[in-house]
Amino acid sequence: MGTMPDDEATRRRRLFDDELVGLDPDDPEAQEFADHLNRMQRADPAFTVEGSLRGVADFAEGSTRASGLRWWTAVLIILLLLLGVVVGAWDQLSAFVTHLAG
Template sequence: MTDDQAHRHSRFDDELVGLDPDDPDAQAFAAHLDRMQRCDPAFTIEGSLRGVSEFAEGSNRAGGLRWLVAVLVVCLILAGVLFTAWDTLGNLMNWLTR
């Protein structure tokens, strides 16, 4: 067990009473509790990247309709970014041709 896992188990001893600390399901549950109670600032670059990473990990674990919705959300975000970039480039080209 790593130090991070031991730290998680010590933080959530009350929730994990009676569970084997070496059980992968108990470790996954402790990791889930850690993600739910983490209060990192999301307005920093690191916080934003951590949020994207957690979204990607969660969508990889999901299946069926949840995976399809995650893919749809990513596609909509990418479409918005592409539209904004295209519009900005168009406005820049119009400004440069004046």
């Protein structure tokens, strides 16, 4: 059987002990860097549902921290994705109605 995932405090403590030696674990900037380093080193498969959801969660978390042009870029990406979903749904719905009528 697999092991249980570590809680956030244990993971961060291990990261500061192993890779961020010399940085203050209580410093907010060092904590943000540790979180960034953890996201960069994570090698989850992106082709699974869990991996896809984690990617969406990372994007959402990053876009909430962004400001200025990065925030507007994230909003534009989200709007384009929603537009694609609406156009695809409309196309499928119109094809279904045509099939029922014909």
